Amino acid sequence: MPRSLEFHGSAAAWDDYPVEIIDSHSLGPHQRIVLSFADSGLRFKPGQFLNLSVPGHLLRRPLAPAGQHGSEIELIVTPFGPGTHKLVRLKPGSRLRALAPLGNSFPVAPGDAVLIGAGAGAAPLAFLAARLLAYGRNVTVLHGAPSNEDAELVRALYGGLEVQLEYFSEDGSLGRTGLPTAALHELLASGAEVTVYSVGPYALMKAAAAVALAWRRPAFVSLDAHMACGVGACLSCAVMTKSGQKHACKDGPVFAAEEVRW
Amino acid sequence: MNRLEVEFLGIRFPNPVVTASGTFNYGLEYAHLYPLSALGAITTKGTSLEPIAGAPTPRITETPMGMLNAIGLENKGVEAYLQHELPWLKEQGARVIVNVFGDRAGDFAEVARRVSPYANLIEVNLSCPNVHGGRLPFAHDPQAAAEVVRRVKDATERPVLAKLSPNGPILPVAEALEAAGVDGFSLINTLLGMRMDLDKKRPILGNASGGLSGPAIKPVAVRLVYELYRHTDRPILGMGGVASAADALELALAGASLVAVGTATFSNPYAPYKVIKGLDEYLSEREETWRDWIGAAHTPN
Ligand SMILES: Cc1cc2nc3c(=O)[nH]c(=O)nc-3n(C[C@H](O)[C@H](O)[C@H](O)COP(=O)(O)OP(=O)(O)OC[C@H]3O[C@@H](n4cnc5c(N)ncnc54)[C@H](O)[C@@H]3O)c2cc1C
Ligand SMILES: Cc1cc2nc3c(=O)[nH]c(=O)nc-3n(C[C@H](O)[C@H](O)[C@H](O)COP(=O)(O)O)c2cc1C
Ligand code: FES
Numbered sequence: 001m002p003r004s005l006e007f008h009g010s011a012a013a014w015d016d017y018p019v020e021i022i023d024s025h026s027l028g029p030h031q032r033i034v035l036s037f038a039d040s041g042l043r044f045k046p047g048q049f050l051n052l053s054v055p056g057h058l059l060r061r062p063l064a065p066a067g068q069h070g071s072e073i074e075l076i077v078t079p080f081g082p083g084t085h086k087l088v089r090l091k092p093g094s095r096l097r098a099l100a101p102l103g104n105s106f107p108v109a110p111g112d113a114v115l116i117g118a119g120a121g122a123a124p125l126a127f128l129a130a131r132l133l134a135y136g137r138n139v140t141v142l143h144g145a146p147s148n149e150d151a152e153l154v155r156a157l158y159g160g161l162e163v164q165l166e167y168f169s170e171d172g173s174l175g176r177t178g179l180p181t182a183a184l185h186e187l188l189a190s191g192a193e194v195t196v197y198s199v200g201p202y203a204l205m206k207a208a209a210a211v212a213l214a215w216r217r218p219a220f221v222s223l224d225a226h227m228a229c230g231v232g233a234c235l236s237c238a239v240m241t242k243s244g245q246k247h248a249c250k251d252g253p254v255f256a257a258e259e260v261r262w
Numbered sequence: 263m264n265r266l267e268v269e270f271l272g273i274r275f276p277n278p279v280v281t282a283s284g285t286f287n288y289g290l291e292y293a294h295l296y297p298l299s300a301l302g303a304i305t306t307k308g309t310s311l312e313p314i315a316g317a318p319t320p321r322i323t324e325t326p327m328g329m330l331n332a333i334g335l336e337n338k339g340v341e342a343y344l345q346h347e348l349p350w351l352k353e354q355g356a357r358v359i360v361n362v363f364g365d366r367a368g369d370f371a372e373v374a375r376r377v378s379p380y381a382n383l384i385e386v387n388l389s390c391p392n393v394h395g396g397r398l399p400f401a402h403d404p405q406a407a408a409e410v411v412r413r414v415k416d417a418t419e420r421p422v423l424a425k426l427s428p429n430g431p432i433l434p435v436a437e438a439l440e441a442a443g444v445d446g447f448s449l450i451n452t453l454l455g456m457r458m459d460l461d462k463k464r465p466i467l468g469n470a471s472g473g474l475s476g477p478a479i480k481p482v483a484v485r486l487v488y489e490l491y492r493h494t495d496r497p498i499l500g501m502g503g504v505a506s507a508a509d510a511l512e513l514a515l516a517g518a519s520l521v522a523v524g525t526a527t528f529s530n531p532y533a534p535y536k537v538i539k540g541l542d543e544y545l546s547e548r549e550e551t552w553r554d555w556i557g558a559a560h561t562p563n
């Protein structure tokens with residue numbers, strides 16, 4: 001019936017998949033976890049996420065893949081509360097379940113790109129970088145961290161990619177001293193006609209969005225919200241946009257920066 | 263033979279498993295996993311006359327064997343659901359329980375009147391604040407709650423369930439609602455609770471307090487359904503922490519004719535479907551029916 005079809009829109013056909021941890025190792029304060037989706041045929045796009053079960057926990061945890069190789073999905077998990085602490089301690093061979101693929105993805109904009117991130121935000125950005133390179137875009141990555149603690153993370157994620165990587169540490173222990181948003185400002189002030197993509201703490205994305213908007217460059221961010229269902233049913237992940245209240249799990253997590261009410 | 267079939271307030275349900283309000287939205291998100299018509303019924307997200315934006319975030323946080331939520335009754339308002347979701351649910355062949363609430367009795371009634379063409383049952387959420395009345399939510403003020411039920415009964419031909427809150431005595435409220443003509447009861451709504459953020463030294467939830475749901479509250483639900491069953495002749499839709507066939511059967515023994523699956527759907531989106539399958543296997547093995555179990559804990563040995 002036409003009404004149902006129209007109303008269905010492009011509702012992504014996510015499902016609940018059995019997954020197995022096939023590799024897990026530390027990258028300083030982060031953990032790289034590789035999940036096997038067996039022969040599910042599932043395909044993630046950069047920016048999409050999965051909602052992963054954690055043994056002993058009622059709710060799943062949303063995580064955005066850093067890449068996909070066949071049926072293997074690479075995750076970066078930064079221990080935060082009890083659920084993510086448990087996740088990073090799980091051994092290869094652990095079997096979990098994942099709702100996937102969830103949410104929308106980053107658009108591949110025409111022209112070159114600047115990716116500005118921090119912490120595990122580098123995961124979906126690295127996935128995006130690979131996609132943008134495949135489309136022939138030049139990609140600059142500005143990664144910020146409190147110290148040199150993310151050295152292993154950026155090497156693991158960006159090492160094999162032809163990106164221009166600049167590392168920023170607040171304490172000056174690696175790369176440039178200060179925040180990556182300063183470099184974004186310089187770049188855009190020099191007239192670079194780039195699209196800006198940012199994933200990281202709210203304050204970083206907000207600052208990156210402000211710089212991009214000031215220079216009238218398009219920008220996309222991935223909004224973080226506490227999630228329960230991950231699929232649009234519980235209404236817990238509300239985010240405010242200029243076209244009204246949205247839900248990060250279903251309408252996002254990727255939003256145009258100018259759409260967000262920061 | 264369908265061992266799960268049950269008649270509830272004159273409506274034939276193919277099985278007793280329904281979704282709990284607020285945990286399944288209007289069903290659209292899960293419709294590609296299994297046909298919604300395969301469930302006993304869909305209970306919609308709480309619906310009010312006007313759209314409500316809801317509470318500040320964070321709106322959820324996990325607790326031992328449960329979760330706290332303070333969604334703040336976000337919904338698009340009855341008009342939007344009449345345009346899209348309700349006709350769509352009807353097209354799916356699903357049985358529909360519309361959960362309604364309002365600031366005042368007349369608002370509940372108006373929402374109930376408008377959704378009636380699409381509803382098999384109306385569930386009245388009494389746990390919301392009585393904005394224009396006393397300090398208590400409707401659920402804890404027998405007179406205010408009875409007024410809501412009277413107005414809703416006048417506004418709709420559909421059977422009306424009153425959803426009771428576990429955060430106060432339920433029997434005086436249930437008695438007043440019976441006098442007001444309520445057709446049945448659903449319980450339990452969430453238990454009020456709070457969690458603190460040690461770094462911020464503030465409550466975690468944007469709304470400070472929230473409602474506890476999930477396995478942690480199941481014993482409370484079983485106890486309250488049991489208690490209510492002994493005092494009423496009206497049928498009961500039981501809920502609170504149901505995640506398996508065994509959980510559903512506990513509520514049936516206590517006195518529930520229908521059971522709702524809520525928070526379990528967040529852990530496993532197939533949970534309502536799984537409970538139906540589990541009940542079918544369990545009862546087939548024993549050559550029993552769901553109806554045999556309703557209130558069975560109350561029969562003398
Ligand atoms: C779309 C999306 C993608 C994400 N991708 C990654 C990633 O790739 N790597 C990574 O390390 N982290 C990622 N996060 C954040 C990660 O989900 C949280 O750190 C994690 O859920 C916290 O769980 P916890 O048990 O450690 O903490 P707790 O505070 O104990 O979590 C309790 C509950 O709150 C929810 N919650 C708490 N904090 C967050 C948060 N920041 N975001 C969403 N839900 C939260 C949890 O899901 C859980 O249900 C992502 C978040 C979102 C929304
Ligand atoms: C996220 C969430 C939203 C809810 N929203 C509503 C609501 O709008 N109206 C209502 O009557 N109950 C609402 N409830 C309560 C549930 O319908 C149910 O009574 C309660 O969660 C207990 O069942 P459970 O333990 O199976 O979840 C909500 C519960 C949750 C977890
Ligand atoms: S997490 Fe449930 S609606 Fe977004």
